Amino acid sequence: MLVGVGLGQAVEPSNLAEFKALAASAGSECVGVVLATRPRPDPKFYVGSGKAEQIKACAEESGADIVLVDQTLTPSQERNLEKLTGRRVLDRNGLILDIFAQRARSFEGKLQVELAQLTHMSTRLVRGWTHLERQKGGIGLRGPGETQLETDRRLIGKRIRTLKTRLEKLALQRDTGRRVRRDVPVPTVALVGYTNAGKSTLFNALTDSAIYVADQLFATLDPTVRRVRLDGIGDVVLADTVGFIRDLPHELVAAFRSTLLEARESELLLHVVDAADPLRDERIEQVRGVLRGIGAAEVPELLVFNKIDASGEPPRVELGEGGLPAQVWCSAIAGSGLDGLRTAIARCVRPNLVRRTLHIALSAAAVRSELYRRNALRAERQLEDGSWEIDVELESQEIAVLTGRRGVELAAGGRKHVS
Numbered sequence: 001m002l003v004g005v006g007l008g009q010a011v012e013p014s015n016l017a018e019f020k021a022l023a024a025s026a027g028s029e030c031v032g033v034v035l036a037t038r039p040r041p042d043p044k045f046y047v048g049s050g051k052a053e054q055i056k057a058c059a060e061e062s063g064a065d066i067v068l069v070d071q072t073l074t075p076s077q078e079r080n081l082e083k084l085t086g087r088r089v090l091d092r093n094g095l096i097l098d099i100f101a102q103r104a105r106s107f108e109g110k111l112q113v114e115l116a117q118l119t120h121m122s123t124r125l126v127r128g129w130t131h132l133e134r135q136k137g138g139i140g141l142r143g144p145g146e147t148q149l150e151t152d153r154r155l156i157g158k159r160i161r162t163l164k165t166r167l168e169k170l171a172l173q174r175d176t177g178r179r180v181r182r183d184v185p186v187p188t189v190a191l192v193g194y195t196n197a198g199k200s201t202l203f204n205a206l207t208d209s210a211i212y213v214a215d216q217l218f219a220t221l222d223p224t225v226r227r228v229r230l231d232g233i234g235d236v237v238l239a240d241t242v243g244f245i246r247d248l249p250h251e252l253v254a255a256f257r258s259t260l261l262e263a264r265e266s267e268l269l270l271h272v273v274d275a276a277d278p279l280r281d282e283r284i285e286q287v288r289g290v291l292r293g294i295g296a297a298e299v300p301e302l303l304v305f306n307k308i309d310a311s312g313e314p315p316r317v318e319l320g321e322g323g324l325p326a327q328v329w330c331s332a333i334a335g336s337g338l339d340g341l342r343t344a345i346a347r348c349v350r351p352n353l354v355r356r357t358l359h360i361a362l363s364a365a366a367v368r369s370e371l372y373r374r375n376a377l378r379a380e381r382q383l384e385d386g387s388w389e390i391d392v393e394l395e396s397q398e399i400a401v402l403t404g405r406r407g408v409e410l411a412a413g414g415r416k417h418v419s
Helices: 013-025 049-062 076-083 092-103 107-121 148-183 199-207 250-255 255-266 280-294 338-349 360-374 396-403
Strands: 002-007 033-038 064-070 090-092 188-193 222-231 234-240 267-276 301-306 316-319 324-331 353-360 377-380 390-393 408-409
Touching: 002 013, 013 092, 033 049, 033 092, 049 076, 049 338, 064 076, 064 255, 076 090, 090 092, 107 148, 107 280, 188 199, 188 280, 199 222, 199 267, 199 324, 199 338, 222 338, 222 408, 234 353, 267 280, 267 338, 301 338, 324 338, 353 360, 360 377, 360 390
Parallel strands: 002 033, 002 064, 064 090, 188 234, 188 267, 267 301, 301 324
Antiparallel strands: 222 234, 316 324, 353 390, 353 408, 377 390
16 A cells, blocks of 8 residues: 655655555555645654544555555654554655665675664664563562663664674775776766666666666666776776665665765766656756765766657757766667767766877886876887887876876977887
8 A cells, every 4th residue: 555645735646656666666566545635744643643544444445465655754653553554564765775675686785775774673663572571680680671672772783883894894895996996097987867767778788788677766776887998088987876766765875875985986977867757857956966965966977868769859969068068868778879978978087188299218118008008099109219209198187297207208309210
């Protein structure tokens, strides 16, 4: 039984459709919907006593065994509804946490979801076992002892501390990987966007990978990182991150913070948008709100309007301020517009790319090898003394760094080449 509640206004059809998709993603079958409109939440049931009785009657008539509420309930509101209806009650946060628990595959992902679940559960412990108080033995130690509720709180608190310790170690490992990528100057591009916008399909199309794709919310949770070669700038690291959604639970944002750092530490955000979604502008703002929450608001963003095969838009690249690409319209599943997207990524990642000719002495041969590895070399000529003149394409500040190294300088011309 789905319960949609609008505060101060009727329930938006798009929000109800999204909630139905969430319920389906969790594996449930909708047998009925109850809609309510309130000026403010009711302290006892959130929906008011009359509407709560209606929910109970509809649940009994339809045979529903769980009630899903598209709002965030307090622990007492959740318990009161459960007591009245005689059925399990889950609010929006609990439903999303359940979906994440089903989809997590990696060790880190499972730990993150468990931490979010326990944090959520710690506020919802009920006094169900007070008749089984644990007695302490020994002279002078007899008494009421520790109630089951206190035991549960203690065990959950202990498990939360253990999970945080493990996740901190994994975060250090992930940070080490990021540092290694920074030492070898390969730029990182992170895919972000509203869930089911087609991020994973686009990731597969750009990297020739085969990560899991499905037409459902939160089909993939675990971050995936691949290298992809782009003309003109060489290799970039592409990172696929978890999808965002309206009112994403704070517990999940906190638990997945280390994973979402891939977005914060990247040189460019590919903000994937469903071009066929009538609420795409609203979805863009909701994603940007989460990005602000993790400190990624200042990272340069390239809007990628995906699924133009469904919206009827032509593939194109639109330029913004400074002549850099700001929007790309493409279809990951049809493959249209992907060449323009690759070019746009290269221009956004290396906006100050310049072509220069360097003279590299024999003693600086390692610099030549490094330029080959970075795919920055465009042409080279060997001189009579064994040194090289090399045409490279790099950012102006990288040219300045290279020419500051021993044996590397801007070519002056006039040197004799080997015939």
